[in-house]
Amino acid sequence: TAKVRIGVLKFGTVSWALDTLKQHKFDAANGIDLEIIYFAGEDATNVAMLAGAIDMIVTDWLWVSRQRSEGSDVTLAPYSTAVGAIMVKQESPIRTIADLKGKKIGVAGGPLDKSWLLIQALARRDHGLDLPATSDIVFGAPPLISEKAIQGELDAVLNFWHFCARLEANGFRRLVGAEDAARALGASGAVSALGYVFHDKWANENPDAVRGFLKASAQARDLLTRSDDEWLRLAPIVRAEGEELAKLRDRYREGIPRRPVAEEAADAGRLYHVLAEIGGEKLVGSAPEMAPGTFWQELLK
Amino acid sequence: MTTPDTGDRMRGAAADMSGQPSPATALIPVLTVALSLFGLCLLWAFAANAWQSRAFPGPGKVWQVLLREAASGDLFYHLGATLSRVAAAYVVAMVIGSVIGVLLGSYRGADRFFSPWVILFLNIPALVVIVLAYIWFGLNEAAAIGAVAVNKIPNVVVTMREGARALDPSYAEMAAVYRFGPLDRIRHVLLPQLQPYLAAASRSGIALIWKIVLVVELLGRSNGVGVQIYVNFQLFDVAAILAYTLAFVAVMLVIELLLVQPVEQHATRWRRRPA
Amino acid sequence: MTTPDTGDRMRGAAADMSGQPSPATALIPVLTVALSLFGLCLLWAFAANAWQSRAFPGPGKVWQVLLREAASGDLFYHLGATLSRVAAAYVVAMVIGSVIGVLLGSYRGADRFFSPWVILFLNIPALVVIVLAYIWFGLNEAAAIGAVAVNKIPNVVVTMREGARALDPSYAEMAAVYRFGPLDRIRHVLLPQLQPYLAAASRSGIALIWKIVLVVELLGRSNGVGVQIYVNFQLFDVAAILAYTLAFVAVMLVIELLLVQPVEQHATRWRRRPA
Amino acid sequence: MQPVGAVVPLRVDIAEKIFRSAQGVSVTALKDLSFEVRQGEFACLLGPSGCGKTTTLRILLGLDKQFSGSFQLPEGGSNRIAAVFQEPTLLPWRTVEQNVRLALPKSLRTKDLDGLFDILGLAGMRSLYPAELSLGLARRAALARAFATEPAVLFLDEPFVSLDGRTAERLRHLLLTVWSERPTTALMVTHNLSEALMLSDRIIVLAPRPAHVLGLFDVPLPRQYRSPQVMSDLLRSFHQKFPGVT
Amino acid sequence: MQPVGAVVPLRVDIAEKIFRSAQGVSVTALKDLSFEVRQGEFACLLGPSGCGKTTTLRILLGLDKQFSGSFQLPEGGSNRIAAVFQEPTLLPWRTVEQNVRLALPKSLRTKDLDGLFDILGLAGMRSLYPAELSLGLARRAALARAFATEPAVLFLDEPFVSLDGRTAERLRHLLLTVWSERPTTALMVTHNLSEALMLSDRIIVLAPRPAHVLGLFDVPLPRQYRSPQVMSDLLRSFHQKFPGVT
């Protein structure tokens, strides 16, 4: 059996699927031995992979493209299309993007967050609105931003999808999702924001490991799509129950990628232009195009 | 020129200066600490009541979490991992930092040359050092502890350098005349003069190290209080964060009260107590 | 018993002790600093060459990024924001911390009571304080600066407390006999004795504050070096991280060399230089 | 109990003063020590080394409050106290001149000190820091500080040791000038009997530790009459009264 | 240049010693200071306060190397140097006994010190810290330290000030005992002429700052013959030779 070491966030969304995978021994069934190494932050997994301590992490395609264009050989296999959304309170008077003008918006993930850039682009194109200039933008840590939204200090928040799902269960509604923005800006369907990321070199040396892992993870996701009971089992590590758990489950299921990888890759290439335009060199580096090979070549065949 | 008796009369305040300290006197420190902690809890409970918020649980709530984590064994596992990292990094940082600091404080030329380096290392963010250490030396304990030590060493250097600069040369001269050996010089001449600086560097040092260990754990370890705190931050479970924090603080408090303070009192018993 | 002349003969080493320091002598500090920085760059370039890695760019690469960021104006904008936060938090922390520290060091009873509190506040992770501050006081500058100050104050307290404990009572007694006013006591008796402790607390203080400011900015501000560093960390652009770090270090270095060291030399010119 | 308008003397009435050393040794420094110094009088404390003289001065200066008994300082005049400690106790981070001026009350801060510094042989040393002085010079700086304040009560703890004979002689005269210029009560500790006989109105002889008064020796003669001949007579009668002391 | 086996004296030849004060004042402390002390001799340095005596000792002790000129220490014997500084310079964080023992070479560390402490009147003070001593007691502790080391060369900077007459007398005798027990070269600074006449073989009289030798005064008489009568003759002849000194 081939060994696969994957680094994930403890209690992060990826660990739910991996827990199911382990629980039902899908790894052994597919001829691999999966070792899950937990970290406290997403950055920790990046560092760990650079340090060679693990084979695989979960991150987004833009990061992969940038690393590739700078000479690295990381590549990505799609994992989830779930992305962030702008959330407002149920009773909030904000109805469209245009209403965000002059409001206080909390943004998780910093000024170069992909969802934030897409929504900015959309606001500019459809409403001629330059959000950073016309609204009061506060960047901050995701949990803090969520808490502030509940407190009412912020009029609207853009947060990662699972924070949004929890907010939804707590009296918030979605104003606009990043996937809507992506579609409006030229994507033909949902593009995977996150994927399993690994080195080409490692994949070439261990092709069975990669394939086995992807198959096992697909089985786990199938189970999560089918079985509500499985979610009840996961409740302690999801750290949610009732309404909140249901919302998280539904959003998770919606985020499972269903399109051929080639289509996603083409859409990602298109979005890259939009992002490069608004995020500038800071975001994408000097590469004018999404780096070839960002999506694992094997999947495109 | 004399004034009527407006009396500059003074009375001594000697009560019972003689005799052994009574058992009641010996109890005072223990009682003070108990009172102090009790006061703190009271204040906390009061504040938590006033600003009721999920972000600021009261002592009762935190205590429950603490018990739960202790019962599951998680608390001791993570606390143990963190404590051993803190201890290792502390020893490394204090030894290396003190030696460098005293040397820089003693040799003006060396100090002039290296002082920009000290400023540089003092101000490099922990993040940078930790990431570089992990990348170069791998994701292992040695890299983690080394990174913490490198972060802390410049602080120790800066404090001990001031201590070395403030040394009274007459003691060193006396030691030179009477041909004290190098060990005697360090033990009987140098260290007692540096004691307040060592105490300051140690106390704020261990606190700083623990804070950096949290970051180190966050960036590349799978166990330890840092991981727990950050994970609970993602879930915004402030009670759990406080529970882990307080567990560490409790350990520090016990060390301080049972070890550091008695040692310190013994080391400074020669000081003339201000009347 | 006499031995043949193995000569305990000594010669004095007086060169030109008299006369004004020549212009060449005045240049020495400047040259030393230049040499020191040059040595550092050399070492860095060498190391970057040896461990070639994207995580450790050489000085040339970082210099380019620095120029680019400076040209776009971003550097000054973020650096300015960070520096003003650092300065504000520094002043608040030093003043409050020194006062508390000196009081605790002077009054044994108060110290006994509050020392557990100091240990507690010393060891509360920055994250907790910052999050609580943002939650209570909103995502604003005051909360940010306050949170940093609260993080730093216990460190200042601990250092200044040692300083106050090490005060020589005979100077205070002299001042009491000659009825020095409170201001004179602080200025001429207290502060000169506390100077090395103040210097230690300041230097490591400003470094610590800057590091906490980075975290504060990361957790809830929209500008500042902390935000830049974090964004670049997400992109894994180490050159940019180093560029911002070094810009801050350069500012600190200039302050140190042009302001702190001359002031310090003036304040300690009374010390007998070890021969 | 004092009649209104009466001149209040320096009155010392210390029942006991016990030190506890850090290692737990109890040292009884003073026991039933009581004496009086009339206002305007110059008294000397004479006693063996380690008997408790400095301890007595510290209590009178209010620097040590852990004793049983009481004392009373003289009233009247500027009410200012000056002290020359047994060690110079100059602020090391202030120059000689700054050390002297800092001890002056605000009203005297800008006083002309040239004459004083001249007599003390400190004229060229005003800008030196204490670490740059010889011990004798440092003692003189401490004397300058005490004299400059124009005190009503003056405590001196062996002010003239570590000085050569000529300098010491000059300074003794200076002390007498300062003391006689205004009504000053002075209490001086010394080991030098002839110094005591030359300067004081009354010598208070102390027993070895624990200190208590062995006896008083009054010198009722005006100072200008204390010629070498008279001094040696005084010496003889002192030795008669206190055989074995000094 | 020394013939083999010759007895090497303490030879001082300092051309100049200039201090620069922090405020930029230049102080010439020594200028053309040269004298010799034969091995086994006891010499006294006598000079006005602030003339440069302590500076000379510091140079000889190797504590100050910023001077022009040269000096040579006596050879032979244990080659150990002991010094009594002008201020006691005890380590404040060690007890009296620890202070003394720390200064001893390893071979003498466990030496019996009871007799020494007894003579010095420190018997009950061995466990006290320096801050708990009176100044006179601290000086005696510093003397104990110097005497206990059994030195070949002994430098003393006004060792007997701040002591009462009787104690000082006792300690002078102790000093003579220590000095005569083994071949010890001693150089003592003092302001007390009769002390110098009683103890020394040779008095080196210094001029005011910058210090240089004014003249030498030899006392070729064995110490047991120095009766009060002889002493006053010596005093007279000293005053004749050096009018105006002391």
Ligand SMILES: Nc1ncnc2c1ncn2[C@@H]1O[C@H](COP(=O)(O)OP(=O)(O)OP(=O)(O)O)[C@@H](O)[C@H]1O
């Ligand atoms: N803090 C203390 N703890 C214990 N003993 C002390 C303390 N301070 C002083 N003593 C003791 O009290 C006694 C008297 O001390 P004091 O300084 O008054 O003597 P003194 O008469 O001034 O002597 P000297 O002439 O040597 O200066 C000494 O034996 C000394 O050891």
Ligand SMILES: Nc1ncnc2c1ncn2[C@@H]1O[C@H](COP(=O)(O)OP(=O)(O)OP(=O)(O)O)[C@@H](O)[C@H]1O
């Ligand atoms: N670091 C220094 N800077 C400037 N002047 C100094 C320094 N050290 C000593 N001096 C000066 O050198 C001179 C000689 O000092 P020294 O201590 O040798 O005198 P001394 O003969 O021992 O006097 P005393 O009898 O008062 O102890 C003094 O005038 C003193 O002010």
Ligand SMILES: [Mg+2]
């Ligand atoms: Mg005394």
Ligand SMILES: [Mg+2]
């Ligand atoms: Mg001297």
